[in-house]
Amino acid sequence: MSWILSAAEHTSMLAQVNNFTPEAPPGTRGLTKLVQWLMWFVLLSGVSAIIFAGGRFAWEKWHGGMLESPKMVVGALIGGIVATSAGSIMNAILDV
Template sequence: MELLHHAAQVLADIPNPTPSAPPGSGGLMKILGWAAWVVFGLAVLGVMMVAGKMMIDQKAGHGGGQHAQSLAMVLTGCIIASVASGIVGGIVTAAGGMA
């Protein structure tokens, strides 16, 4: 029990600095913003393309089921893009870095 108390005290003494952007990082943030805009624009386009393919196949008398996998892949990409910073932050934190 004393070992746990000692370990908790050691962990409490470790500094946890707040991450902050370095000077001059405004340009990088602008590029990341543009990249996010492009990625999410492509995601919307991907969903619309899959929907169009499903409608064409349905009109032609085919089922639209084969496009469900395409839609799942597009939506999975959307989810990954949406949580990209959280994923990277979690990996950096787990590796012992700051995030």
């Protein structure tokens, strides 16, 4: 009978645990700035890749070569979608 009371006591203690939210440790301002710069670079390279693939598409179409640039456009678009939604993806994975 005492183990039932002990189990009930532990269950009530588990119900009192707070739901904590993540917080950046002190001194991470520089790291946050670096991540923001990296995200800017990724977005810039994605836009550049789409512009390059569009120009290559026109070049291939004009000269009658084999069209490989649509794969480049699709790859750049998928990469951009993954890069810009990285924060949402990590929140979905870690929010278990």
